Amino acid sequence: MEAVDANRISRGSYIVRCIGCGATAGDLAPDFRCKRCGELLEVNFPWSGDDDFHADRLKAIWRERRTSNQALDSSGVWRFREVLPELDDWSSAITMREGNTPVYDLPRCARAAGVDHLRAKHQGMNPTGSFKDTGMTVAISFARQNNFHWVACASTGNTSASMAAYAARGAMRSLVIIPEGKIAWGKLSQSLDYGALTCQLRTDFDGCVRVLNDIIRRYPIYLLNSVNPYRLEGQKTAAIELLEQLDWRVPDHVVVPGGNLGNNSALGKAFLEMKRLGFVDSVPKISVIQAEGANPLYRTVHEKAGKELVPVEAETLATAIRIGNPASWRKSLAVLQATNGCVEQVSEAEIAVAKTEIGADGIGCEPASAVTLAGLKKLVLSGFISRSESVVLILTGHVLKDPEYTINFHRGELSVPRMADAEFQSLTKLQQRAPVVLDASADAVLGALQAHEKAERHG
Ligand code: F0G
Numbered sequence: 001m002e003a004v005d006a007n008r009i010s011r012g013s014y015i016v017r018c019i020g021c022g023a024t025a026g027d028l029a030p031d032f033r034c035k036r037c038g039e040l041l042e043v044n045f046p047w048s049g050d051d052d053f054h055a056d057r058l059k060a061i062w063r064e065r066r067t068s069n070q071a072l073d074s075s076g077v078w079r080f081r082e083v084l085p086e087l088d089d090w091s092s093a094i095t096m097r098e099g100n101t102p103v104y105d106l107p108r109c110a111r112a113a114g115v116d117h118l119r120a121k122h123q124g125m126n127p128t129g130s131f132k133d134t135g136m137t138v139a140i141s142f143a144r145q146n147n148f149h150w151v152a153c154a155s156t157g158n159t160s161a162s163m164a165a166y167a168a169r170g171a172m173r174s175l176v177i178i179p180e181g182k183i184a185w186g187k188l189s190q191s192l193d194y195g196a197l198t199c200q201l202r203t204d205f206d207g208c209v210r211v212l213n214d215i216i217r218r219y220p221i222y223l224l225n226s227v228n229p230y231r232l233e234g235q236k237t238a239a240i241e242l243l244e245q246l247d248w249r250v251p252d253h254v255v256v257p258g259g260n261l262g263n264n265s266a267l268g269k270a271f272l273e274m275k276r277l278g279f280v281d282s283v284p285k286i287s288v289i290q291a292e293g294a295n296p297l298y299r300t301v302h303e304k305a306g307k308e309l310v311p312v313e314a315e316t317l318a319t320a321i322r323i324g325n326p327a328s329w330r331k332s333l334a335v336l337q338a339t340n341g342c343v344e345q346v347s348e349a350e351i352a353v354a355k356t357e358i359g360a361d362g363i364g365c366e367p368a369s370a371v372t373l374a375g376l377k378k379l380v381l382s383g384f385i386s387r388s389e390s391v392v393l394i395l396t397g398h399v400l401k402d403p404e405y406t407i408n409f410h411r412g413e414l415s416v417p418r419m420a421d422a423e424f425q426s427l428t429k430l431q432q433r434a435p436v437v438l439d440a441s442a443d444a445v446l447g448a449l450q451a452h453e454k455a456e457r458h459g
Pocket residue numbers: 130132154155156157158159160226257258259260261262263264320321366368369396397
């Protein structure tokens with residue numbers, strides 16, 4: 001292959017623009033909202049069919065970087081830096097070699113969902129166990145470039161874990177604002193170990209966002225929630241990496257969990273940009289799945305035809321997506337429209353069952369990620385996705401993030417909101433695999449093994 005010189009590639013300058021009124025932002029406000037109309041901002045690249053951006057050249061460069069030992073090249077985010085906002089000094093990026101996450105076949109899940117073939121891109125295989133790392137590396141690098149000492153986020157647990165780790169790597173201080181009692185233990189323990197100042201507020205995620213917005217107006221702290229447009233630029237690289245992993249063959253559908261609605265917006269932006277740059281000639285339909293108890297986008301689409309947000313009082317054991325007033329709902333709707341995707345909601349029992357099915361494929365994920373498989377089943381039943389179409393689920397968080405949920409589920413002790421315990425148990429009993437406590441004898445263990453085989457034969 002012809003040698004490629006990455007230095008000859010021009011890195012597009014970028015502008016930050018309001019998604020509402022279209023105004024170009026100069027100095028960004030601390031809350032990353034348009035100073036004129038209050039809407040969210042977005043990074044835009046004034047690409048023009050410039051030959052430097054020839055798709056084949058960039059594909060070759062990105063592929064070649066995978067064999068490099070340079071930190072920036074071995075990051076699954078910065079490897080794609082030609083389509084990212086440019087840092088003053090690339091070598092100042094704070095990276096933990098994030099991205100580079102695997103795409104797995106899920107044969108059992110495919111059977112359960114009624115499709116011929118199913119794949120998952122597991123973003124839980126990032127350094128802190130969730131997709132947040134891909135956005136964090138970019139946004140925190142801009143925080144440092146802008147000389148901030150403090151960074152902060154309101155979080156349902158994964159953003160805070162990621163931010164705390166990256167802040168520590170960048171020798172910055174981090175302030176974590178989380179709802180008390182509604183964070184999975186894995187995530188809370190991460191932010192403690194990474195040294196964040198962790199504040200558990202007596203409110204929900206949406207209340208935490210309100211408090212943090214007040215704080216950033218009163219103190220020089222860099223906001224790392226997904227309203228920060230640099231976060232979404234980093235997160236979009238998962239879509240580019242996915243296309244690369246599929247040899248640039250576009251899947252028919254990508255299914256994403258929806259919480260604050262930044263991630264599906266970021267992935268959609270990347271697919272559309274890849275099409276615009278000629279890397280691919282179509283985009284996948286992006287569908288967003290929410291928990292029934294935290295379904296503001298679902299209700300916005302079905303009750304208000306997408307015209308105005310229907311905020312909800314969120315309640316779900318998939319705590320990562322326990323969000324009632326999502327910041328990026330307009331961006332998300334634009335992606336649904338541009339890609340002809342749809343939004344679906346799933347019950348607590350459907351989430352729990354799907355989580356065990358993803359586990360039984362030897363992969364596993366946290367509850368919020370399992371909404372994707374649960375949603376896929378419904379989209380197949382409704383005819384939106386047909387059996388022979390290619391589907392990729394985006395699994396957003398690692399199975400070890402929320403072991404309490406998993407253990408309580410298998411012990412038959414999970415109590416979910418919005419459903420009577422007896423009903424939940426009857427819907428999920430078949431999937432429960434409680435540990436068996438036995439005397440320390442081979443006979444006892446072999447007896448359990450035989451009973452298990454017999455149950456499987458009859459099941
Ligand atoms: N899956 C997981 C595991 C998450 O942690 C989140 C969001 C989502 C899905 C939803 O992504 O918000 O971009 O629509 N977690 C945020 C947090 C809110 O604070 O960790 P989204």
